[in-house]
Amino acid sequence: MYFEELRVINFADRDDKKAIEHGLGFAPKFDDRGLIPVVTTCAKTGRVLMQAWMNAEAIAKTIETGQAHYFSRSRQSLWHKGATSGEFQLVRDFRTDCDQDSLWLVVDQKGGKCCHVGHTSCFYRSIPIGQNLADGQAVKLVSDEE
Amino acid sequence: MYFEELRVINFADRDDKKAIEHGLGFAPKFDDRGLIPVVTTCAKTGRVLMQAWMNAEAIAKTIETGQAHYFSRSRQSLWHKGATSGEFQLVRDFRTDCDQDSLWLVVDQKGGKCCHVGHTSCFYRSIPIGQNLADGQAVKLVSDEE
16 A cells, blocks of 8 residues: 555655755655654744644645645544545645655645644643753643633 | 653653643653654744654753753754754744644744754745646755745
């Protein structure tokens, strides 16, 4: 199944570090599960909406359709975001990083809510900075008012 | 060494899904290497600067110092970003997502350049959307002019 997916899209080789960092060949690095992390931000607010994973098939579907596709690790299958809820993510920009082991999607989020818990962004809780942890005190998160 | 690091910071249990998603206990999920992915954005521009990894020690150091610390997978050690270059990342916000398996740092990037290749952001190349991949054509990246 994995090799079937790889036939969908031709990637560049990863044997030349300079080409990976400076070239224009798309050579994503997949981990031992065939996955690469992707961060998704909102085109309007610049806010991080979610962090997820793609396999080769999800990358190909995202490029071809202009709608975000991920690989669901819990369901172990292709995940067309919004296919059941109608809350599709329309891709405005899709990027790869220097060593091509991470991807970035900029999207218009249909319906405005990205997170399954009901928030605009999955990142609705802050971790306070500047605490002294030496006394073994637990870290308490701070939730956004929405 | 891993257990030594865990003593630095007390995390909440991950046995209650509702508490993980709605509660104020910080219960990060580490993978089998003891790592959690983190995306770092620029406080000024909202742009994604980089995607990296943290272990428990990197999280604790980031909270205590207010400067971004990661775990370098290539060096297999704590990575205080900017320790050699002076290009520290001052943390303006630190967040966890709904299922607490991903983190988000908002930073002021000292020196303005985040990427070791010399760019403002590691994500200096776009992946064009809307191509038909059925003919097996390779995907060509588009590089930013900086």
